[in-house]
Amino acid sequence: MSISRFAFAAETASTPVDLLRQRYGSDQPASTAEWNTALEAILSHRSVRTYLSKPVPESVLHLIVAAAQSAPTSSGLQAWSVVAVEAPNGGKSLPNSPPPIRRSSRHPLFLVWIADLSRLRKITTEQGKTGEGFDYLESFLLATLAAQNALVALESLGLGTCYIGGIRNHPAEVGELLGLPPEALAVFGMTVGYPDPAVGTEVKPRLPQSLVLHREQYQAAPPEADLATYDDTMRPFQTGQGMAVPGWTSVVVSRIADAPALKGRHVLLDVVRRMGFKVK
Numbered sequence: 001m002s003i004s005r006f007a008f009a010a011e012t013a014s015t016p017v018d019l020l021r022q023r024y025g026s027d028q029p030a031s032t033a034e035w036n037t038a039l040e041a042i043l044s045h046r047s048v049r050t051y052l053s054k055p056v057p058e059s060v061l062h063l064i065v066a067a068a069q070s071a072p073t074s075s076g077l078q079a080w081s082v083v084a085v086e087a088p089n090g091g092k093s094l095p096n097s098p099p100p101i102r103r104s105s106r107h108p109l110f111l112v113w114i115a116d117l118s119r120l121r122k123i124t125t126e127q128g129k130t131g132e133g134f135d136y137l138e139s140f141l142l143a144t145l146a147a148q149n150a151l152v153a154l155e156s157l158g159l160g161t162c163y164i165g166g167i168r169n170h171p172a173e174v175g176e177l178l179g180l181p182p183e184a185l186a187v188f189g190m191t192v193g194y195p196d197p198a199v200g201t202e203v204k205p206r207l208p209q210s211l212v213l214h215r216e217q218y219q220a221a222p223p224e225a226d227l228a229t230y231d232d233t234m235r236p237f238q239t240g241q242g243m244a245v246p247g248w249t250s251v252v253v254s255r256i257a258d259a260p261a262l263k264g265r266h267v268l269l270d271v272v273r274r275m276g277f278k279v280k
């Protein structure tokens with residue numbers, strides 16, 4: 001079934017079957033025989049970009065940090081931190097903020113997720129060790145797992161979120177603004193707030209499972225027709241969002257066309273090394 005059969009605007013799927021259809025814009029082999037509220041929250045995800053000015057309660061902040069800390073963490077290292085930046089009345093989130101933060105400032109809470117080796121480095125340095133084991137890319141993954149746990153927890157409480165990768169366009173400026181120590185990098189921001197019910201936010205369909213689920217070994221030649229079907233699924237969604245780009249594959253091509261298309265993130269590794277990370 002094509003996604004064009006579904007009304008996107010502000011529609012809230014009510015049954016597990018509806019939620020799955022909405023997620024793919026078509027029927028998929030997933031069964032709803034096993035179902036619970038955790039799955040309902042996860043499958044209902046959509047990024048929210050318009051919020052009410054209602055503040056996020058302090059109790060919620062502590063609860064979702066606990067959810068973030070419950071994420072798995074390699075060797076128990078917990079190499080991440082989060083900076084909570086509040087912008088009362090939906091105003092500017094940070095004084096003198098660089099464009100990526102200011103552009104997304106209409107939200108009650110902005111969480112900045114930090115890949116944080118500084119705490120671990122201090123511990124090892126105090127014991128006379130180099131801490132060379134931190135110098136690997138793996139250290140950057142842990143903030144991601146924590147942030148996504150927090151996102152799921154926030155959405156389960158009826159709050160909306162949106163990752164803001166743009167802060168990586170200006171890692172040094174963001175680091176300075178937030179007073180980050182050496183070897184602490186803002187990996188991404190996350191806007192948080194109560195969704196404005198006047199602005200419908202739709203679930204964005206994902207690739208069919210035939211393109212992402214491999215069995216026993218990677219299938220090098222996925223069914224091409226399924227990619228074309230996904231393009232067909234995305235076209236009405238994109239049009240509904242006011243996007244002129246037809247289909248998903250053309251978005252992919254334009255997003256990764258060349259290094260400048262990354263808007264500064266193509267020099268991220270150099271900048272991160274200048275900030276003190278060794279990254280091997």
Ligand SMILES: Cc1cc2nc3c(=O)[nH]c(=O)nc-3n(C[C@H](O)[C@H](O)[C@H](O)COP(=O)(O)O)c2cc1C
Binds near residue numbers: 047162202203204
């Ligand atoms: C690491 C990361 C960075 C992102 N950065 C931005 C951003 O800077 N601005 C924005 O509007 N959305 C951003 N997003 C949200 C994506 O655009 C969104 O997740 C994607 O289009 C899928 O839509 P959905 O989250 O509603 O399912 C980001 C998402 C991720 C995971």
